[in-house]
Amino acid sequence: MNKRQIQKKKTRELILQMAKAEFVKKGFLNTTTSEIAEKSGIAHGTLFLHFKNKDSLIVEILDRELEEISSTIQNLISRAIDLEQLLLQYLDLLQKEEELFVVLARELPFYSEELRRKILFRDSIIRSHFHKAIELGIKEKRYRDVDVTSAVMFLFGTINYYLSLKPIFLKEGSVIKKFKPSIVKTFKQLLISD
Amino acid sequence: MNKRQIQKKKTRELILQMAKAEFVKKGFLNTTTSEIAEKSGIAHGTLFLHFKNKDSLIVEILDRELEEISSTIQNLISRAIDLEQLLLQYLDLLQKEEELFVVLARELPFYSEELRRKILFRDSIIRSHFHKAIELGIKEKRYRDVDVTSAVMFLFGTINYYLSLKPIFLKEGSVIKKFKPSIVKTFKQLLISD
DNA sequence: TCTCTCGATGAGTATTCAGTCACCGAGTTA
DNA sequence: TAACTCGGTGACTGAATACTCATCGAGAGA
Numbered sequence: 521m522n523k524r525q526i527q528k529k530k531t532r533e534l535i536l537q538m539a540k541a542e543f544v545k546k547g548f549l550n551t552t553t554s555e556i557a558e559k560s561g562i563a564h565g566t567l568f569l570h571f572k573n574k575d576s577l578i579v580e581i582l583d584r585e586l587e588e589i590s591s592t593i594q595n596l597i598s599r600a601i602d603l604e605q606l607l608l609q610y611l612d613l614l615q616k617e618e619e620l621f622v623v624l625a626r627e628l629p630f631y632s633e634e635l636r637r638k639i640l641f642r643d644s645i646i647r648s649h650f651h652k653a654i655e656l657g658i659k660e661k662r663y664r665d666v667d668v669t670s671a672v673m674f675l676f677g678t679i680n681y682y683l684s685l686k687p688i689f690l691k692e693g694s695v696i697k698k699f700k701p702s703i704v705k706t707f708k709q710l711l712i713s714d
Numbered sequence: 715m716n717k718r719q720i721q722k723k724k725t726r727e728l729i730l731q732m733a734k735a736e737f738v739k740k741g742f743l744n745t746t747t748s749e750i751a752e753k754s755g756i757a758h759g760t761l762f763l764h765f766k767n768k769d770s771l772i773v774e775i776l777d778r779e780l781e782e783i784s785s786t787i788q789n790l791i792s793r794a795i796d797l798e799q800l801l802l803q804y805l806d807l808l809q810k811e812e813e814l815f816v817v818l819a820r821e822l823p824f825y826s827e828e829l830r831r832k833i834l835f836r837d838s839i840i841r842s843h844f845h846k847a848i849e850l851g852i853k854e855k856r857y858r859d860v861d862v863t864s865a866v867m868f869l870f871g872t873i874n875y876y877l878s879l880k881p882i883f884l885k886e887g888s889v890i891k892k893f894k895p896s897i898v899k900t901f902k903q904l905l906i907s908d
Numbered sequence: 909t910c911t912c913t914c915g916a917t918g919a920g921t922a923t924t925c926a927g928t929c930a931c932c933g934a935g936t937t938a
Numbered sequence: 939t940a941a942c943t944c945g946g947t948g949a950c951t952g953a954a955t956a957c958t959c960a961t962c963g964a965g966a967g968a
Protein backbone atom coordinates (compact mmCIF):
# COMPACT_ATOMS: atom_id res chain seq x y z
CA MET A 521 0.00 0.00 0.00
CA ASN A 522 1.39 3.39 -1.02
CA LYS A 523 0.78 6.74 0.70
CA ARG A 524 -2.40 7.41 -1.29
CA GLN A 525 -4.00 4.08 -0.46
CA ILE A 526 -3.10 4.43 3.20
CA GLN A 527 -4.62 7.91 3.32
CA LYS A 528 -7.78 6.69 1.59
CA LYS A 529 -8.27 3.88 4.06
CA LYS A 530 -7.54 6.21 6.98
CA THR A 531 -10.12 8.72 5.75
CA ARG A 532 -12.72 5.97 5.31
CA GLU A 533 -12.12 4.69 8.85
CA LEU A 534 -12.28 8.22 10.24
CA ILE A 535 -15.63 8.83 8.54
CA LEU A 536 -17.08 5.59 9.96
CA GLN A 537 -15.83 6.45 13.44
CA MET A 538 -17.14 10.02 13.40
CA ALA A 539 -20.44 8.98 11.79
CA LYS A 540 -21.06 6.37 14.47
CA ALA A 541 -20.26 8.84 17.25
CA GLU A 542 -22.72 11.38 15.80
CA PHE A 543 -25.43 8.76 15.18
CA VAL A 544 -25.19 7.57 18.78
CA LYS A 545 -25.21 11.16 20.09
CA LYS A 546 -27.90 12.72 17.89
CA GLY A 547 -29.53 9.86 16.02
CA PHE A 548 -29.24 8.89 12.37
CA LEU A 549 -32.05 11.15 11.15
CA ASN A 550 -30.86 14.23 12.99
CA THR A 551 -27.28 13.98 11.78
CA THR A 552 -26.53 15.58 8.39
CA THR A 553 -23.87 14.34 6.00
CA SER A 554 -22.30 17.82 6.14
CA GLU A 555 -21.84 17.47 9.91
CA ILE A 556 -20.15 14.09 9.54
CA ALA A 557 -17.82 15.53 6.88
CA GLU A 558 -17.02 18.53 9.09
CA LYS A 559 -16.31 16.35 12.16
CA SER A 560 -14.07 14.16 9.98
CA GLY A 561 -12.21 17.21 8.69
CA ILE A 562 -13.04 16.49 5.03
CA ALA A 563 -15.11 18.17 2.34
CA HIS A 564 -18.78 17.25 2.01
CA GLY A 565 -18.26 15.66 -1.39
CA THR A 566 -15.44 13.42 -0.16
CA LEU A 567 -17.89 11.49 1.98
CA PHE A 568 -19.66 10.32 -1.17
CA LEU A 569 -16.42 9.06 -2.72
CA HIS A 570 -16.19 6.60 0.16
CA PHE A 571 -19.87 5.78 0.62
CA LYS A 572 -22.62 5.55 -2.00
CA ASN A 573 -25.10 7.40 0.21
CA LYS A 574 -26.03 8.15 3.81
CA ASP A 575 -27.86 4.82 4.23
CA SER A 576 -24.80 2.78 3.26
CA LEU A 577 -22.92 4.51 6.09
CA ILE A 578 -25.21 3.21 8.83
CA VAL A 579 -25.45 -0.18 7.08
CA GLU A 580 -21.66 -0.56 7.09
CA ILE A 581 -21.44 0.54 10.73
CA LEU A 582 -24.11 -2.01 11.62
CA ASP A 583 -22.44 -4.72 9.54
CA ARG A 584 -19.21 -4.29 11.49
CA GLU A 585 -20.96 -4.67 14.83
CA LEU A 586 -22.93 -7.68 13.63
CA GLU A 587 -19.84 -9.24 12.07
CA GLU A 588 -18.22 -9.29 15.50
CA ILE A 589 -21.34 -10.69 17.17
CA SER A 590 -21.82 -13.31 14.44
CA SER A 591 -18.26 -14.57 14.47
CA THR A 592 -18.26 -14.85 18.27
CA ILE A 593 -21.50 -16.83 18.27
CA GLN A 594 -20.33 -19.11 15.45
CA ASN A 595 -17.14 -19.69 17.34
CA LEU A 596 -19.09 -20.73 20.39
CA ILE A 597 -21.39 -22.98 18.37
CA SER A 598 -18.49 -24.82 16.78
CA ARG A 599 -16.98 -25.38 20.20
CA ALA A 600 -20.33 -26.62 21.46
CA ILE A 601 -20.17 -24.61 24.67
CA ASP A 602 -23.41 -24.65 26.68
CA LEU A 603 -26.27 -22.26 26.00
CA GLU A 604 -25.97 -20.15 29.12
CA GLN A 605 -22.39 -19.21 28.30
CA LEU A 606 -23.45 -18.46 24.72
CA LEU A 607 -26.19 -16.18 25.98
CA LEU A 608 -23.97 -14.33 28.45
CA GLN A 609 -21.33 -13.75 25.83
CA TYR A 610 -23.96 -12.49 23.40
CA LEU A 611 -25.25 -10.05 26.00
CA ASP A 612 -21.71 -8.80 26.61
CA LEU A 613 -21.30 -8.11 22.89
CA LEU A 614 -24.70 -6.44 22.71
CA GLN A 615 -23.90 -4.27 25.70
CA LYS A 616 -20.93 -2.78 23.86
CA GLU A 617 -23.23 -1.60 21.08
CA GLU A 618 -26.25 -0.89 23.25
CA GLU A 619 -26.34 2.85 22.50
CA LEU A 620 -26.30 2.35 18.75
CA PHE A 621 -29.08 -0.25 18.96
CA VAL A 622 -31.20 2.02 21.13
CA VAL A 623 -31.00 4.71 18.43
CA LEU A 624 -31.90 2.23 15.70
CA ALA A 625 -34.83 0.85 17.71
CA ARG A 626 -36.22 4.33 18.37
CA GLU A 627 -35.85 5.66 14.82
CA LEU A 628 -36.64 2.52 12.84
CA PRO A 629 -40.28 3.42 12.08
CA PHE A 630 -39.09 6.64 10.40
CA TYR A 631 -36.48 5.07 8.11
CA SER A 632 -37.13 4.40 4.43
CA GLU A 633 -38.65 1.03 3.50
CA GLU A 634 -35.29 0.08 1.94
CA LEU A 635 -33.18 0.91 5.00
CA ARG A 636 -35.63 -0.74 7.38
CA ARG A 637 -35.50 -3.93 5.32
CA LYS A 638 -31.70 -3.93 5.41
CA ILE A 639 -31.55 -3.43 9.17
CA LEU A 640 -34.16 -6.09 9.91
CA PHE A 641 -32.39 -8.52 7.55
CA ARG A 642 -29.18 -8.09 9.55
CA ASP A 643 -31.11 -8.58 12.77
CA SER A 644 -32.49 -11.85 11.41
CA ILE A 645 -28.97 -13.13 10.69
CA ILE A 646 -28.15 -12.92 14.39
CA ARG A 647 -31.38 -14.73 15.24
CA SER A 648 -30.49 -17.51 12.82
CA HIS A 649 -27.22 -18.07 14.67
CA PHE A 650 -29.22 -18.53 17.85
CA HIS A 651 -31.53 -20.90 16.05
CA LYS A 652 -28.52 -23.00 15.05
CA ALA A 653 -27.09 -22.94 18.55
CA ILE A 654 -30.36 -24.05 20.09
CA GLU A 655 -30.98 -26.74 17.46
CA LEU A 656 -27.53 -28.12 18.09
CA GLY A 657 -28.21 -28.23 21.81
CA ILE A 658 -31.46 -30.11 21.23
CA LYS A 659 -29.80 -32.60 18.85
CA GLU A 660 -27.19 -33.29 21.50
CA LYS A 661 -29.95 -33.66 24.13
CA ARG A 662 -28.52 -30.80 26.18
CA TYR A 663 -31.83 -28.89 26.22
CA ARG A 664 -35.52 -29.78 26.22
CA ASP A 665 -37.22 -30.28 22.85
CA VAL A 666 -38.88 -26.87 22.61
CA ASP A 667 -40.20 -24.76 19.76
CA VAL A 668 -36.96 -23.15 18.62
CA THR A 669 -38.64 -20.16 16.99
CA SER A 670 -40.57 -19.36 20.17
CA ALA A 671 -37.39 -19.54 22.22
CA VAL A 672 -35.52 -17.14 19.96
CA MET A 673 -38.50 -14.81 19.77
CA PHE A 674 -38.68 -14.80 23.55
CA LEU A 675 -35.06 -13.80 23.93
CA PHE A 676 -35.20 -11.00 21.35
CA GLY A 677 -38.63 -9.90 22.53
CA THR A 678 -37.23 -9.49 26.03
CA ILE A 679 -34.26 -7.51 24.78
CA ASN A 680 -36.47 -5.20 22.71
CA TYR A 681 -38.78 -4.78 25.68
CA TYR A 682 -36.02 -3.56 27.96
CA LEU A 683 -34.48 -1.35 25.31
CA SER A 684 -37.85 0.35 24.77
CA LEU A 685 -38.22 1.02 28.48
CA LYS A 686 -34.87 2.70 28.88
CA PRO A 687 -35.89 6.29 28.10
CA ILE A 688 -38.72 6.12 30.61
CA PHE A 689 -37.44 4.13 33.55
CA LEU A 690 -33.68 3.74 33.54
CA LYS A 691 -31.96 7.06 33.96
CA GLU A 692 -28.56 5.62 34.69
CA GLY A 693 -26.68 2.36 34.48
CA SER A 694 -26.88 -0.26 31.79
CA VAL A 695 -30.12 -1.79 30.55
CA ILE A 696 -28.39 -5.04 29.78
CA LYS A 697 -26.91 -5.33 33.27
CA LYS A 698 -30.37 -4.72 34.74
CA PHE A 699 -32.06 -7.56 32.90
CA LYS A 700 -29.26 -10.06 32.72
CA PRO A 701 -30.26 -12.21 35.73
CA SER A 702 -33.94 -12.49 34.88
CA ILE A 703 -33.36 -13.21 31.20
CA VAL A 704 -30.83 -15.86 32.01
CA LYS A 705 -33.18 -17.44 34.54
CA THR A 706 -36.23 -17.48 32.28
CA PHE A 707 -34.23 -18.58 29.28
CA LYS A 708 -32.75 -21.47 31.24
CA GLN A 709 -36.17 -22.48 32.52
CA LEU A 710 -37.43 -22.48 28.97
CA LEU A 711 -34.62 -24.43 27.39
CA ILE A 712 -32.27 -26.32 29.63
CA SER A 713 -33.33 -29.76 30.81
CA ASP A 714 -33.02 -31.08 34.42
CA MET B 715 -73.44 34.42 10.77
CA ASN B 716 -73.76 34.91 7.02
CA LYS B 717 -72.94 32.37 4.31
CA ARG B 718 -69.27 33.39 4.18
CA GLN B 719 -68.71 33.03 7.90
CA ILE B 720 -70.46 29.66 7.93
CA GLN B 721 -68.30 28.41 5.05
CA LYS B 722 -65.15 29.65 6.77
CA LYS B 723 -65.96 27.82 9.98
CA LYS B 724 -66.91 24.69 8.05
CA THR B 725 -63.61 24.75 6.15
CA ARG B 726 -61.67 25.20 9.38
CA GLU B 727 -63.47 22.28 11.03
CA LEU B 728 -62.92 20.11 7.97
CA ILE B 729 -59.17 20.86 8.00
CA LEU B 730 -58.92 19.95 11.69
CA GLN B 731 -60.85 16.73 11.14
CA MET B 732 -58.81 15.64 8.10
CA ALA B 733 -55.53 16.67 9.71
CA LYS B 734 -56.24 14.61 12.81
CA ALA B 735 -57.21 11.57 10.70
CA GLU B 736 -53.95 11.83 8.73
CA PHE B 737 -51.82 12.44 11.84
CA VAL B 738 -53.28 9.34 13.50
CA LYS B 739 -52.83 7.27 10.33
CA LYS B 740 -49.37 8.40 9.19
CA GLY B 741 -47.95 10.45 12.04
CA PHE B 742 -47.47 14.22 12.27
CA LEU B 743 -44.01 14.24 10.70
CA ASN B 744 -44.93 12.05 7.73
CA THR B 745 -48.01 14.06 6.81
CA THR B 746 -47.44 17.07 4.53
CA THR B 747 -49.57 20.20 4.59
CA SER B 748 -50.30 19.60 0.89
CA GLU B 749 -51.83 16.23 1.71
CA ILE B 750 -54.05 17.70 4.40
CA ALA B 751 -55.22 20.39 1.96
CA GLU B 752 -55.91 17.79 -0.72
CA LYS B 753 -57.89 15.54 1.66
CA SER B 754 -59.88 18.59 2.78
CA GLY B 755 -60.62 19.51 -0.84
CA ILE B 756 -59.02 22.96 -0.53
CA ALA B 757 -55.99 24.69 -2.01
CA HIS B 758 -52.67 24.40 -0.21
CA GLY B 759 -52.55 28.09 0.60
CA THR B 760 -56.02 28.06 2.17
CA LEU B 761 -54.71 25.95 5.01
CA PHE B 762 -52.46 28.82 6.07
CA LEU B 763 -55.37 31.28 6.14
CA HIS B 764 -56.87 29.18 8.91
CA PHE B 765 -53.70 28.13 10.74
CA LYS B 766 -50.46 30.05 11.25
CA ASN B 767 -48.33 26.99 10.53
CA LYS B 768 -48.30 23.20 10.67
CA ASP B 769 -47.41 23.17 14.39
CA SER B 770 -50.45 25.25 15.35
CA LEU B 771 -52.62 22.60 13.68
CA ILE B 772 -51.50 19.79 15.99
CA VAL B 773 -51.56 22.17 18.97
CA GLU B 774 -55.20 23.10 18.29
CA ILE B 775 -56.16 19.43 17.80
CA LEU B 776 -54.50 18.59 21.10
CA ASP B 777 -56.08 21.56 22.85
CA ARG B 778 -59.54 20.34 21.88
CA GLU B 779 -58.93 16.86 23.27
CA LEU B 780 -57.45 18.26 26.47
CA GLU B 781 -60.28 20.75 26.80
CA GLU B 782 -62.74 17.86 26.93
CA ILE B 783 -60.63 15.92 29.41
CA SER B 784 -60.06 19.00 31.60
CA SER B 785 -63.69 20.04 31.76
CA THR B 786 -64.80 16.51 32.62
CA ILE B 787 -62.26 16.25 35.42
CA GLN B 788 -63.14 19.70 36.77
CA ASN B 789 -66.77 18.73 36.69
CA LEU B 790 -66.05 15.63 38.72
CA ILE B 791 -63.93 17.57 41.19
CA SER B 792 -66.66 20.12 41.82
CA ARG B 793 -69.14 17.33 42.45
CA ALA B 794 -66.67 15.67 44.81
CA ILE B 795 -67.20 12.22 43.34
CA ASP B 796 -64.75 9.61 44.67
CA LEU B 797 -61.31 9.12 43.19
CA GLU B 798 -61.88 5.74 41.60
CA GLN B 799 -64.74 7.08 39.52
CA LEU B 800 -62.62 10.09 38.55
CA LEU B 801 -59.82 7.80 37.42
CA LEU B 802 -62.09 5.49 35.42
CA GLN B 803 -63.71 8.39 33.67
CA TYR B 804 -60.30 9.85 32.86
CA LEU B 805 -59.19 6.55 31.36
CA ASP B 806 -62.36 6.42 29.25
CA LEU B 807 -61.61 9.88 27.89
CA LEU B 808 -57.99 8.97 27.27
CA GLN B 809 -59.00 5.78 25.48
CA LYS B 810 -60.96 7.81 22.93
CA GLU B 811 -57.77 9.69 22.02
CA GLU B 812 -55.38 6.82 22.55
CA GLU B 813 -54.26 6.62 18.89
CA LEU B 814 -53.38 10.31 18.75
CA PHE B 815 -51.43 10.12 22.00
CA VAL B 816 -49.53 7.05 20.79
CA VAL B 817 -48.39 9.04 17.74
CA LEU B 818 -47.35 12.00 19.88
CA ALA B 819 -45.46 9.78 22.31
CA ARG B 820 -43.56 8.04 19.51
CA GLU B 821 -42.66 11.17 17.56
CA LEU B 822 -42.09 13.61 20.41
CA PRO B 823 -38.28 13.33 20.41
CA PHE B 824 -38.22 14.45 16.77
CA TYR B 825 -40.37 17.55 17.17
CA SER B 826 -38.93 21.04 17.40
CA GLU B 827 -37.99 22.35 20.84
CA GLU B 828 -40.90 24.80 20.57
CA LEU B 829 -43.54 22.18 19.72
CA ARG B 830 -42.26 19.76 22.35
CA ARG B 831 -42.54 22.47 24.98
CA LYS B 832 -46.13 23.23 23.97
CA ILE B 833 -47.19 19.59 24.07
CA LEU B 834 -45.56 18.92 27.42
CA PHE B 835 -47.09 22.09 28.85
CA ARG B 836 -50.57 20.84 27.88
CA ASP B 837 -49.78 17.48 29.43
CA SER B 838 -48.90 19.21 32.69
CA ILE B 839 -52.28 20.97 32.77
CA ILE B 840 -54.04 17.60 32.95
CA ARG B 841 -51.68 16.54 35.72
CA SER B 842 -52.52 19.66 37.68
CA HIS B 843 -56.20 18.75 37.57
CA PHE B 844 -55.34 15.43 39.15
CA HIS B 845 -53.29 17.22 41.76
CA LYS B 846 -56.34 19.29 42.63
CA ALA B 847 -58.64 16.26 42.73
CA ILE B 848 -56.30 14.36 45.00
CA GLU B 849 -55.66 17.34 47.29
CA LEU B 850 -59.39 17.86 47.65
CA GLY B 851 -59.82 14.19 48.56
CA ILE B 852 -57.11 14.48 51.21
CA LYS B 853 -58.59 17.66 52.63
CA GLU B 854 -61.94 15.92 52.96
CA LYS B 855 -60.20 12.90 54.57
CA ARG B 856 -61.40 10.64 51.77
CA TYR B 857 -57.85 9.40 51.01
CA ARG B 858 -54.69 8.79 52.99
CA ASP B 859 -52.30 11.73 53.43
CA VAL B 860 -49.83 10.78 50.67
CA ASP B 861 -47.29 12.69 48.64
CA VAL B 862 -49.57 14.11 45.97
CA THR B 863 -46.82 14.64 43.42
CA SER B 864 -45.66 11.03 43.72
CA ALA B 865 -49.19 9.77 43.26
CA VAL B 866 -49.76 11.77 40.09
CA MET B 867 -46.34 10.82 38.75
CA PHE B 868 -47.14 7.18 39.39
CA LEU B 869 -50.37 7.35 37.47
CA PHE B 870 -48.90 9.10 34.45
CA GLY B 871 -45.75 7.00 34.56
CA THR B 872 -47.89 3.87 34.35
CA ILE B 873 -49.84 5.22 31.41
CA ASN B 874 -46.68 6.19 29.53
CA TYR B 875 -45.21 2.79 30.31
CA TYR B 876 -48.08 0.92 28.71
CA LEU B 877 -48.27 3.25 25.75
CA SER B 878 -44.58 2.65 25.03
CA LEU B 879 -45.07 -1.10 25.11
CA LYS B 880 -47.93 -1.16 22.66
CA PRO B 881 -45.98 -1.46 19.41
CA ILE B 882 -44.03 -4.41 20.78
CA PHE B 883 -46.43 -6.50 22.81
CA LEU B 884 -50.04 -5.62 22.11
CA LYS B 885 -50.96 -6.45 18.55
CA GLU B 886 -54.68 -6.10 19.07
CA GLY B 887 -57.18 -4.70 21.56
CA SER B 888 -56.89 -1.58 23.62
CA VAL B 889 -53.92 -0.70 25.77
CA ILE B 890 -56.09 1.14 28.21
CA LYS B 891 -58.45 -1.82 28.61
CA LYS B 892 -55.47 -4.05 29.29
CA PHE B 893 -54.06 -2.00 32.12
CA LYS B 894 -57.24 -0.64 33.63
CA PRO B 895 -57.65 -3.20 36.43
CA SER B 896 -54.07 -3.11 37.65
CA ILE B 897 -53.78 0.67 37.54
CA VAL B 898 -57.01 1.06 39.42
CA LYS B 899 -55.91 -1.50 42.00
CA THR B 900 -52.47 0.01 42.59
CA PHE B 901 -53.79 3.52 42.54
CA LYS B 902 -56.42 2.65 45.13
CA GLN B 903 -53.84 0.95 47.33
CA LEU B 904 -51.73 4.09 47.12
CA LEU B 905 -54.42 6.63 47.85
CA ILE B 906 -57.68 5.47 49.25
CA SER B 907 -57.88 4.95 52.99
CA ASP B 908 -59.48 1.94 54.74
C1' DT C 909 -77.50 46.44 -10.17
C1' DC C 910 -72.93 48.05 -8.97
C1' DT C 911 -69.15 48.17 -5.95
C1' DC C 912 -66.57 46.32 -2.41
C1' DT C 913 -65.05 42.77 0.81
C1' DC C 914 -62.70 38.83 1.87
C1' DG C 915 -62.05 33.81 1.58
C1' DA C 916 -59.86 30.90 -1.77
C1' DT C 917 -56.37 29.99 -5.19
C1' DG C 918 -51.96 27.96 -6.74
C1' DA C 919 -47.77 29.39 -8.74
C1' DG C 920 -43.89 30.98 -6.55
C1' DT C 921 -40.27 31.54 -2.62
C1' DA C 922 -37.21 30.01 1.00
C1' DT C 923 -34.90 26.53 3.29
C1' DT C 924 -32.86 22.19 4.23
C1' DC C 925 -30.14 18.46 2.75
C1' DA C 926 -28.56 14.44 0.12
C1' DG C 927 -25.96 13.74 -3.64
C1' DT C 928 -22.98 15.44 -8.16
C1' DC C 929 -19.20 17.05 -10.99
C1' DA C 930 -15.71 19.96 -13.11
C1' DC C 931 -11.50 21.07 -11.49
C1' DC C 932 -7.25 20.97 -8.49
C1' DG C 933 -2.88 19.45 -6.92
C1' DA C 934 -0.15 16.02 -4.28
C1' DG C 935 1.76 11.69 -5.09
C1' DT C 936 3.26 8.12 -8.46
C1' DT C 937 5.56 6.47 -12.46
C1' DA C 938 8.62 6.53 -16.41
C1' DT D 939 11.71 16.29 -14.24
C1' DA D 940 7.56 15.73 -16.97
C1' DA D 941 3.30 13.45 -17.58
C1' DC D 942 -0.21 11.13 -15.51
C1' DT D 943 -3.31 9.28 -11.82
C1' DC D 944 -6.62 9.71 -8.52
C1' DG D 945 -8.26 11.28 -3.98
C1' DG D 946 -10.08 15.55 -2.45
C1' DT D 947 -12.74 19.91 -3.03
C1' DG D 948 -16.85 22.78 -2.54
C1' DA D 949 -20.02 25.21 -5.32
C1' DC D 950 -23.92 23.52 -7.43
C1' DT D 951 -28.24 20.72 -8.35
C1' DG D 952 -32.54 18.60 -7.39
C1' DA D 953 -36.11 17.16 -4.45
C1' DA D 954 -39.05 17.75 -0.68
C1' DT D 955 -41.90 20.68 1.74
C1' DA D 956 -43.40 24.65 4.77
C1' DC D 957 -45.07 28.97 3.91
C1' DT D 958 -46.33 33.60 0.90
C1' DC D 959 -48.74 36.78 -2.06
C1' DA D 960 -50.73 38.83 -6.26
C1' DT D 961 -54.97 37.87 -8.16
C1' DC D 962 -59.69 36.09 -8.68
C1' DG D 963 -64.56 35.93 -8.11
C1' DA D 964 -68.66 34.79 -5.23
C1' DG D 965 -71.38 36.91 -1.98
C1' DA D 966 -72.52 41.14 1.01
C1' DG D 967 -74.14 45.72 1.24
C1' DA D 968 -75.48 50.25 -0.88
